[in-house]
Amino acid sequence: MKLRIVIVFIFSLFIVLFACQKDDDREGDLTSYPYNPEKYNLDLPKHFPEMYIPADNPLTRSGIALGRMLFYDPILSADSTMSCGSCHIQEFNFTDGKAFSTGIDGIKGRRSSMSLINIGFVQSGMFWDGRVKTLEEQALLPVEDPVELHNTWENVISKLKKHPQYPVRFRAAFGIKNTTEITKELAAKAIAQFQRILISKDSRYDKIQDGKDFFTDIELIGQGLYFDDDPDLPDMECGHCHNTPMATSDDYFNNGLDFSATFYDFKDYGRGEVTLSPVDNGKFKAPTLRNIRYSAPYMHDGRFQTIDEVFDHYGGGVKNAPNRDRNLQNQPISPFYRKALLAFIDTFEDTTFLHNPEFKNPFE
Numbered sequence: 001m002k003l004r005i006v007i008v009f010i011f012s013l014f015i016v017l018f019a020c021q022k023d024d025d026r027e028g029d030l031t032s033y034p035y036n037p038e039k040y041n042l043d044l045p046k047h048f049p050e051m052y053i054p055a056d057n058p059l060t061r062s063g064i065a066l067g068r069m070l071f072y073d074p075i076l077s078a079d080s081t082m083s084c085g086s087c088h089i090q091e092f093n094f095t096d097g098k099a100f101s102t103g104i105d106g107i108k109g110r111r112s113s114m115s116l117i118n119i120g121f122v123q124s125g126m127f128w129d130g131r132v133k134t135l136e137e138q139a140l141l142p143v144e145d146p147v148e149l150h151n152t153w154e155n156v157i158s159k160l161k162k163h164p165q166y167p168v169r170f171r172a173a174f175g176i177k178n179t180t181e182i183t184k185e186l187a188a189k190a191i192a193q194f195q196r197i198l199i200s201k202d203s204r205y206d207k208i209q210d211g212k213d214f215f216t217d218i219e220l221i222g223q224g225l226y227f228d229d230d231p232d233l234p235d236m237e238c239g240h241c242h243n244t245p246m247a248t249s250d251d252y253f254n255n256g257l258d259f260s261a262t263f264y265d266f267k268d269y270g271r272g273e274v275t276l277s278p279v280d281n282g283k284f285k286a287p288t289l290r291n292i293r294y295s296a297p298y299m300h301d302g303r304f305q306t307i308d309e310v311f312d313h314y315g316g317g318v319k320n321a322p323n324r325d326r327n328l329q330n331q332p333i334s335p336f337y338r339k340a341l342l343a344f345i346d347t348f349e350d351t352t353f354l355h356n357p358e359f360k361n362p363f364e
Contacts (some may be wrong), residue, residue: 028179067194099302121195222344256318
């Protein structure tokens with residue numbers, strides 16, 4: 001008799017718990033909201049490469065809109081004070097204008113915040129050291145980085161599920177049927193979609209390539225210096241690391257910033273931390289020169305405040321290291337050649353990118 005009572009009690013408790021669970025599921029039901037994703041088409045110039053878009057994360061307007069909100073929402077940080085956009089500011093070419101970014105706990109990072117301009121075309125890895133391969137992977141890291149947003153994805157997802165807008169937006173972007181389906185992977189996919197549309201394609205260089213403009217005489221001299229393709233001009237070797245049309249070769253180099261007698265004397269191993277190959281120690285990704293005037297300070301550690309300081313480095317400040325790039329010759333740059341080089345580099349400037357309303361903070 002007692003056993004029967006116990007069994008009945010357990011069965012009744014199971015029914016109650018199951019009913020509560022069903023009620024919770026119904027409370028999180030999103031199927032009454034529409035899911036009609038509209039494809040977002042990239043309008044790229046003919047001289048641009050194709051952008052690789054993962055098959056499981058196609059660009060949609062609803063996905064990009066969700067990613068834009070998440071990118072700028074401080075809800076991603078532990079104390080709701082910082083967002084991705086805190087260290088990637090549109091007016092600064094999606095950098096933050098600092099040598100070292102500071103996280104929510106007031107701790108400075110050890111490298112400068114990289115520009116996100118044309119980040120969707122990067123194929124050799126993200127960050128200065130290429131530690132992850134895709135934007136989807138990259139978007140996962142800052143949230144749980146103790147120096148950056150210092151949060152947990154479990155906490156973030158819990159807040160997103162309870163938010164008055166995000167569940168419906170996840171439904172519109174990815175077709176989820178219930179708030180329980182909101183995951184960090186979907187959040188990262190949305191952020192990656194937004195980052196892929198951060199495209200600069202309206203510089204004078206792009207217009208010239210499309211036959212809508214022409215180089216000036218001094219820009220042509222700068223082009224010859226930059227690409228080493230004029231026998232009457234000295235070779236400045238810029239194009240090896242900053243090739244066109246992206247103004248970067250999307251590769252890693254030791255550009256002679258620090259003296260190192262061996263592969264093991266670098267303060268920051270850079271790419272070598274990822275590959276674990278000593279020959280990669282002290283190598284860092286060559287950033288794009290597009291809108292470079294807005295990306296100061298320069299280098300992975302922000303050691304140079306001005307472009308003139310960068311020219312000083314390449315014109316006589318390059319230091320020896322066993323893996324220093326062989327194209328760096330400490331070639332002196334005369335005032336006129338500096339002017340010509342800068343004139344050509346300035347053709348990569350695209351101020352429409354800096355003010356594009358599609359990229360702006362939606363909360364402002």
